[in-house]
Structures are given as C-alpha cells and as structure tokens.
Amino acid sequence: MPAFSTYTAGTAVSKESDRLFAQPLTQVPDFAFNEDVVRVFPDMIKRSVPGYPTIVENLGVLAAQFAQPNSVLYDLGSSLGAVTQALRRHVRTDGCRVIAVDNSAAMVERCREYLNGQDSMFQELLPVEVIEGDILALEFQPASVVALNFTLQFIAPDQRTALLSRIRQSLLPGGALILSEKLRFNDPEEHALLTDLHVAFKRANGYSELEIAQKRSAIENVMKPDSLEEHRERLLAAGFSKVVPWFQCLNFASLIALP
Ligand SMILES: C[S@@+](CC[C@H](N)C(=O)[O-])C[C@H]1O[C@@H](n2cnc3c(N)ncnc32)[C@H](O)[C@@H]1O
C-alpha cells in the first residue's frame, strides 16, 4: 500500500521515502523520470534541492504579480504538478488557465490524479490542462507566466536557446519567465565549496554516501547545469530584456526573466 499524506489543500500525494540508490548497484543506469522515481519524487526533490519548498511556494506569489487577464500560465516539466498547485493557490487574475506539460507518462498520470482530486474538492480553482508531450515540440499560446522549475537542465544544451526564444515570443507584455536551475560555477573553488555543501545538505537529509554517489553517477549524463553567467547570456540572446535572480540556496537558484 502506498503511503499518502495531505500535502497541499487536501490533495493526497505519495510520501514514500526515496531509497532508490540505497543498495549497491553493479551498474548505475542513467536517471529517468520513470514509475520508480514518480513513487518517491516528492521526498526525493525536497531532500535533494535546497530551498525547493520556498521556491515552489514563492513561484506562486511571483506569478500572481505577472499574471495577465485571460492568459495562459505554463508549468513546463511539471512532474507531479507542485508548481501548478502553487499557481492555483496564489493567482487570482480573471480568466487565467494553467497548462502543465511533461514528457514522462508516469509523471503525467499521477499528476492528473492529484489535480482531479483537487478539482473534485474545491470550486473556483484555475482550470488546468495536463499535456503529455515534449516541451521542445509545444505550440505556445500567448502566455503571461512560464515556469521552468528545474527542467531546462534536462534539455540538451544545444536546444536550450531555441526553446527560450519560443517562450520569449509567446510572452505577453507584463509577463515573465521564472527559471529555476542547479548551477555550476566557473570559479573552481566556488564550485567545489558549493558542491561539498550540497553533499552536506543531502547527508543532513538522511542520504548515505552510497546513495549520494550512485545518484550522482545516474544523473551526470542526463542533467547538464549551466553557470549563472551562461543563463543570463542565453536569456538575453533569446530576446529577454532583463534577468533578475530572486533566490539562491547553495548551488540552486531561481531567476525572473522579463520580455
Ligand atoms: C526535476 S523535474 C521538475 C520538477 C517540477 N517542475 C517541480 O517543481 O516539482 C524535471 C521534469 O521535466 C520533465 N522533462 C524533461 N525533459 C522534458 C521535455 N523535453 N519535455 C517535457 N518534459 C520534460 C521530466 O519528465 C521531469 O518530470
């Protein structure tokens, strides 16, 4: 029986602990957002990403400032819909609707269950459509808020500028892209210090040295972080006019990019 907790507004999400990398593996497979990850994802992301709950909740607060009447709010790489739920808690602008997109069938299936549960319990929530698909192939509608919460780092580096350009073109005046990412640092000492501190964060959250090492090798081929400078340059090259970091905890940060 899966364990459940009431996480947000009465919607039950799995509270199964992440033990995926606890046993020695003869060969560590590349990390994938599959059924096994979906089962433990709320626990995994909270224990792995410093500041994650603060980023998600405040993403809703920021979005409420940029939401324009009768526009779309995108949650790209929505996983189980944590950002979508924060948008629903905070955005009160007339006529807004959320489009959540993820290319993991397992994530999308579970996300729809959570959101349907919310819909049946509460009236007057922003309408949400959950699409199973590749954000690189998405036809964007005019949008006032686009959230990429720890998703761009999983997109092939040579595809990132084109995606951000298409997002920029879809953004309405007064809107914003909110981009959260793991960072790397050009200064080797700064990189080593913040990487060590991130390992200390994981250890303090109950991960063993084996779990930390096996997760690192699972993820290194599929997740390619950029530096803050690379993000800024790429966003400006994609047509954004201003890039404002609003949060950093160790090697994880979130930026506001204005059209
Ligand atoms: C770290 S998770 C995002 C976490 C989520 N935004 C949150 O705040 O809880 C990255 C997600 O991006 C999705 N993803 C990766 N590449 C994608 C793509 N090309 N199109 C759509 N979704 C993608 C993955 O399936 C995964 O669910």
Ligand SMILES: O=C(O)C(=O)C[C@]1(C(=O)O)C=C[C@@H](O)C=C1
């Ligand atoms: O850097 C790590 O070790 C991470 O686990 C980071 C990260 C992320 O930033 O998305 C990677 C995959 C998991 O989905 C959760 C967290």
